[in-house]
């Protein structure tokens with residue numbers, strides 16, 4: 001202390017006035033040579049220099065990014081060669097999901113309702129109750145999802161084509177797509193049956209009947225004839241879903257192949273697989289984050305929007321199984337779907353495929369909140385006393 | 389801020405490769421330190437005086453940009469924060485989000501005790517781990533120091549959980565601290581009005597403090613800095629949990645920016661754990677289902693965006709189950725699947741005619757299957773195949789669940805001596821390996837259901853002993 005002061009005095013020798021900020025002198029005993037006029041002034045003024053706390057500014061950590069995700073249009077209006085009353089744009093991300101401080105949000109994530117071309121008696125109870133009245137008729141199912149629950153898109157899964165289910169011929173299966181297109185005016189995702197040897201033919205037939213509508217063909221996979229799917233999309237003006245199982249390198253590889261087929265990045269969406277909450281969501285979360293960050297860093301082969309098969313949430317037994325220690329299952333189902341979809345969007349998914357109306361309603365509201373700059377709620381400053 | 393490299397750490401170690409830390413070399417130890425798998429104290433030689441400057445430097449570069457703050461003492465203590473990265477694919481997240489459930493000082497004693505007991509005893513078992521709630525947040529609704537003290541007294545008598553004392557009135561807080569400071573509660577909260585008095589309390593009672601400044605990061609930064617200048621170092625930041633309309637987006641922005649400024653820009657002023665309060669949902673929506681559903685949704689969002697602690701109001705089991713599950717997902721190690729020891733396990737009292745089942749050694753799979761076997765009180769043998777920690781479905785697709793491996797396991801496990809039959813039940817997802825397994829093992833293969841919860845009914849139908 002003494003030494004410091006001595007130094008200070010030395011420094012002050014030739015100074016005649018000085019302002020001090022943020023200074024606190026703590027000493028038991030002050031022994032000073034008060035000959036310097038400058039020090040005289042300081043000391044007389046000291047009592048007035050109450051330790052003043054300076055207001056601080058938070059330094060906003062804004063980032064910029066080299067890359068941008070492609071913007072993909074689903075659905076085509078009449079003027080564009082389709083018949084859709086509504087079109088949807090996905091992707092275009094310039095920053096990580098919902099990071100409004102880095103950049104404006106280009107497109108909000110959208111939600112597609114799953115519709116099947118075959119009744120689904122094995123659905124968990126919560127879903128059965130909701131969709132049983134329409135599952136004999138996919139057009140009615142789609143209509144209910146759009147009119148009652150405001151679906152942004154409809155996914156029609158042509159699972160009847162599965163050789164182990166009905167083995168419907170591709171042309172026959174495609175008829176359902178026509179019916180759904182007539183029933184609703186939102187864009188359509190066309191899902192195959194999952195059999196790699198058959199799906200390219202099913203999707204090709206469906207692409208033809210839906211010519212010009214910019215549907216999403218789900219999916220091209222590494223173990224199937226992805227070329228056929230890509231060519232059908234090119235020929236009939238659709239978008240391809242590039243589906244891989246939990247592997248970033250496979251995803252890059254398939255995207256590269258699709259680009260090579262001549263599809264522009266604006267005609268590809270990718271699905272790197274969504275694991276259910278508690279059953280693989282941990283992998284999905286990091287996978288999607290890595291993909292999105294790579295895209296923003298400039299990795300061309302990953303600059304496509306991401307889709308999430310959020311309905312996989314029902315693969316978790318907690319979402320459907322009756323078990324008293326877990327509480328009522330009718331709430332667990334939607335919650336499982338919400339948390340799965342939420343985590344996927346926060347990790348980078350631009351599009352969610354979902355099933356339960358409650359889950360969709362809540363996620364839509366959350367997405368609205370996270371993408372708007374309007375309508376502020378209260379600060380809730382006195383929550384401690386107010387919650388009952 | 390760029391991440392430190394193992395070389396930087398290595399350069400600060402003694403460099404003698406003496407092995408006292410139980411690592412083969414200083415470099416190996418450096419890597420462990422970097423990955424937070426070891427503590428400096430394991431290197432005894434660095435205690436020598438000549439290494440003192442190096443050791444200090446090492447502690448400095450290894451100290452996480454988000455301070456670790458401990459609430460509570462002893463066994464039940466909860467450490468929050470201590471974070472070093474923005475993304476879990478860079479480094480496993482440590483210190484899972486701590487869940488607090490609130491009680492308040494105008495609750496009738498009986499209801500209060502019920503709620504405390506619920507919090508204390510609530511647990512869920514998943515993947516071999518017992519998941520629990522962590523804290524009790526005691527709110528002063530009355531703003532009466534006596535009532536608050538009385539409530540704290542009841543809480544202390546009925547639970548050993550660490551506490552959060554919630555009031556904006558320093559007198560009320562002090563009434564609570566007098567009784568509970570030995571348990572090192574978190575003082576909630578210092579605000580722009582009361583921070584000087586609260587700083588005094590924190591120093592007097594040596595407790596951590598939460599700073600609450602809704603949606604104003606400048607002021608939050610200022611108050612955190614002032615508290616630090618007053619010598620209060622264990623801070624937790626609550627930038628406000630606003631949930632309606634664009635406010636929710638502000639909330640998220642605040643959480644992310646605070647974390648990013650601390651970790652990537654090295655801003656020490658706000659390098660503290662973050663606290664969110666999803667409980668506020670109840671102020672806006674009152675419905676027995678919608679409220680917990682939304683509260684859980686907000687909580688899940690905040691957990692995905694860096695909340696280190698949450699104050700919750702719901703005690704709905706289904707909501708808590710979802711939250712514990714997402715917490716487990718976020719805080720699991722994304723690089724190494726958790727595995728169990730392969731081999732043969734027995735359940736109940738199996739004899740030589742009991743069924744033999746096979747599953748994978750992925751922890752999630754194993755505990756799911758075992759849960760099903762145990763809850764149905766089955767007597768059986770379970771072969772656990774080394775699938776390198778992959779689930780059944782994944783390992784079949786990825787060729788890690790193979791007939792050859794299974795044949796090997798049958799030989800080495802000694803199962804052939806335990807049973808008199810040669811019938812093996814395989815998971816439904818492994819159906820396509822049936823022929824291969826029969827050829828490789830000579831056992832008769834029965835294809836079981838796809839979901840292990842159906843094993844009991846499958847056995848009733850297909851197993852006659």
Ligand code: B12
Nearest residue numbers: 245246247275280725747753778779780781786815836840
């Ligand atoms: C997480 C995950 C991963 C993680 C792995 C996590 C892990 N440790 O296993 C990662 C990212 C590493 C991964 C990789 C791959 N994956 Co993967 N993955 C998943 C995912 C999302 C969840 C798996 C899971 O955890 N299931 C939960 C556990 C508990 O299930 P389980 O072990 O099968 O156990 C159940 C049943 O089998 C049964 N059961 C279990 N034991 C027993 C025993 C008996 C006697 C009985 C009767 C029943 C039974 O009951 C259990 C409970 O229901 C699934 C999709 C899905 N299902 O949601 C895809 C999935 C399994 N993966 C798939 C694929 C193709 C792969 C890859 C081959 C892809 C690639 N990269 O090439 C790789 C292979 C990895 C490798 N190195 O070989 C496909 C498999 C398709 C198929 N059926 O052929 C799936 C279905 C995704 C998809 N739709 O395409 N995957």
Ligand code: SF4
Nearest residue numbers: 405406407409414431
């Ligand atoms: S104990 Fe220290 S000096 Fe010895 S090998 Fe380990 S790190 Fe190196």
